[in-house]
Amino acid sequence: MKPYDGPVSDHFDGLNFFDPDGVPPKSLGEVLRWQFGGGRKRETWPDWAPSPHADTPPARVEGDKVRLSFVGHASWLIQTGGLNILVDPVWSERVSPVSFAGPKRRNDPGIAFEALPKIDIVLVSHGHYDHLDIATLSRLARNFAPRVVTPLGNDVAMRGTDSSIQAEAFDWHDRVELGNGIAVHLVPTRHWTARGMFDRNKALWASFVIETPAGKIYVVCDSGYGDGTHFRRVAEKHGSLRLAILPIGAYEPRWFMRDQHMNPEDAVKALLDCGAQQALGHHHGTFQLTDEAIDAPAKALVEALDAAKIPQERFVAMKPGQVVEI
Numbered sequence: 001m002k003p004y005d006g007p008v009s010d011h012f013d014g015l016n017f018f019d020p021d022g023v024p025p026k027s028l029g030e031v032l033r034w035q036f037g038g039g040r041k042r043e044t045w046p047d048w049a050p051s052p053h054a055d056t057p058p059a060r061v062e063g064d065k066v067r068l069s070f071v072g073h074a075s076w077l078i079q080t081g082g083l084n085i086l087v088d089p090v091w092s093e094r095v096s097p098v099s100f101a102g103p104k105r106r107n108d109p110g111i112a113f114e115a116l117p118k119i120d121i122v123l124v125s126h127g128h129y130d131h132l133d134i135a136t137l138s139r140l141a142r143n144f145a146p147r148v149v150t151p152l153g154n155d156v157a158m159r160g161t162d163s164s165i166q167a168e169a170f171d172w173h174d175r176v177e178l179g180n181g182i183a184v185h186l187v188p189t190r191h192w193t194a195r196g197m198f199d200r201n202k203a204l205w206a207s208f209v210i211e212t213p214a215g216k217i218y219v220v221c222d223s224g225y226g227d228g229t230h231f232r233r234v235a236e237k238h239g240s241l242r243l244a245i246l247p248i249g250a251y252e253p254r255w256f257m258r259d260q261h262m263n264p265e266d267a268v269k270a271l272l273d274c275g276a277q278q279a280l281g282h283h284h285g286t287f288q289l290t291d292e293a294i295d296a297p298a299k300a301l302v303e304a305l306d307a308a309k310i311p312q313e314r315f316v317a318m319k320p321g322q323v324v325e326i
Contacts, residue, residue, distance in 0.1 A: 003202040004153035004169075011172065011188070016201040017153070021229055023259040025192040025200070034256045043293035049106045049285065053321030059117045060084065064213035065325060068243075071110045072320035073286040074131055074221045076245065077117075080212045081180040085121040087208070088131040088221050089140065095130035095287050097196070103130070103287040106294070110321030113139065121178050124150040124167075125221035126205035127157055127193040130287055138162045149176055151186055153203025157195055172206060185209040187234055190224035191260055209234065214326045215242025218274055222247060222283070224259045225266035231273035242326060244276035248301055248317060249284025252291040261290070264301040268308050271315055280324060281317040 008014045018024070026034075034040070055069045061079035069077040073095075076087040091113050096102020119140055124132050132154060140146055141164040148158065148167040155167035170176055172188050186206040194200040208219040218234060218241050225231075235241070251263035262270060264281070271279045284297040298317040305312055318324075 003199065004156060006152065017204045018201060019190060022190040022224065022226055025260060026256060030256065034253065040291070042291040045106060045288045045294045049294055051107050051110060051320040053110060053319055055111050055321045055323055056115050057111060057117055066212050066214045068324045069111060070282065070318040070320055070322050072107060074283050077111060078210065080214065081182050083120050083178060083180050083182050084117050085123065086119055087123045087219055088125055089122060089136045090130060090133040091136045091139070092133050095133065097129065103289055105286060107286055107320055119144040119146045122146045122148045123184060123208055124148060124154060125207065126151060126191060127154050127195050127203050129195065130289065131221055132157065134158065134161050137165050141165050149184060151204035151206040157203065181213065183211045185238065188230050189220060189222065190226050190230060191222045209238050215240065217242060218244040218276060220244065220246050223262060225262045225270060228269055228273040231270045235273065235275045241274055241276040244271060244274055244279045245282055246270055246279050247283030248281040249297040250289040257290060264297055265304040268304040268310065268315065279315040281315060284317065286320065
């Protein structure tokens with residue numbers, strides 16, 4: 001596949017994308033040190049950890065309401081203004097280049113695929129396998145033929161595998177009209193991307209700010225905290241945020257993950273920086289990508305909120321199948 005080929009910018013050097021305010025991803029040597037070095041403490045997850053929740057969404061949500069259903073990990077169904085929007089949809093059993101190995105699902109999706117309403121829009125944040133799942137995108141293309149909105153270069157991986165995926169690629173700071181008065185902004189995030197050994201940062205990564213009738217929703221699928229600048233910039237540019245969806249898992253060991261994945265303490269700081277009225281925690285409890293225990297993110301979030309003197313109800317760790325309406 002021919003990689004993305006576009007003009008040089010403050011985050012693309014003509015060959016690779018980069019984060020002008022962040023830290024490059026870890027080297028292969030550092031990956032091997034984490035995976036095989038001495039002293040590693042990897043907590044054991046249960047083989048199966050079902051959620052007590054399951055959702056059967058309505059066909060549409062009209063008017064000025066927003067219905068958010070947590071599918072699991074970083075996957076969401078957002079229904080508003082007569083549109084059905086999926087974010088980083090993953091219904092596969094594993095998040096891996098192969099179906100027989102790699103991180104395995106520990107609970108069912110919060111919505112059965114067969115229970116999905118007609119999907120109009122799919123937002124895909126970047127190319128990592130726990131966010132860009134070609135098998136799921138192909139299944140969605142066959143069933144619904146949705147419009148897929150993604151950062152620059154990720155459309156290459158999608159269409160190169162399945163030409164029926166209707167992918168459109170956009171840059172940071174682009175605003176994309178989705179229809180019915182709904183729009184999405186692609187905004188910078190502290191991360192990186194790759195799908196193989198030789199395509200590191202050949203595509204871009206992003207978070208989303210979705211304009212809805214109930215207010216703006218800030219969806220962060222993967223990000224390090226850094227010094228919080230990118231969260232404060234979202235607040236400065238986009239104003240009042242009704243809701244933020246923030247990652248709280250996949251963060252241990254910190255020496256390896258800190259620059260690319262927030263922990264719950266970081267996520268609480270991100271909430272304060274972006275100023276959202278309310279936050280929902282995701283990116284935990286479904287696929288074991290890192291070393292912390294399955295329930296560690298939710299417990300640590302409670303502690304971080306207490307330490308910051310923030311009411312627990314302002315930032316809730318979600319479980320698959322849970323629904324929030326605003």
